[in-house]
Amino acid sequence: MSWEPDAACHSGVAALYFAPYAECGPERELRERAAKAICARCPVRRQCLESAMSADIRYGLWGGLTEDERRRERRNRARRRRAMA
Numbered sequence: 772m773s774w775e776p777d778a779a780c781h782s783g784v785a786a787l788y789f790a791p792y793a794e795c796g797p798e799r800e801l802r803e804r805a806a807k808a809i810c811a812r813c814p815v816r817r818q819c820l821e822s823a824m825s826a827d828i829r830y831g832l833w834g835g836l837t838e839d840e841r842r843r844e845r846r847n848r849a850r851r852r853r854a855m856a
């Protein structure tokens with residue numbers, strides 16, 4: 772994708788973006804917080820999020836949002852589309 776070279780994340784921090792098997796609550800929270808801190812200063816955050824949303828990527832943290840947050844965002848967008856129709 773054309774925006775990837777500008778991403779603030781890189782291979783050295785890739786493990787922050789995907790939950791390891793059997794990760795528990797506090798560990799997940801710390802990992803996601805660290806990943807989101809990188810996303811917060813990423814110049815291509817919007818493109819990253821839209822790419823994940825349009826491709827319906829279910830796993831990992833993309834564009835600063837976790838799987839659950841993207842699922843919620845997907846529902847909210849659908850709700851807004853229905854309200855505008």
Ligand code: SF4
Nearest residue numbers: 778780810813819834
């Ligand atoms: S928004 Fe986050 S996951 Fe997406 S490219 Fe930027 S740093 Fe990486």
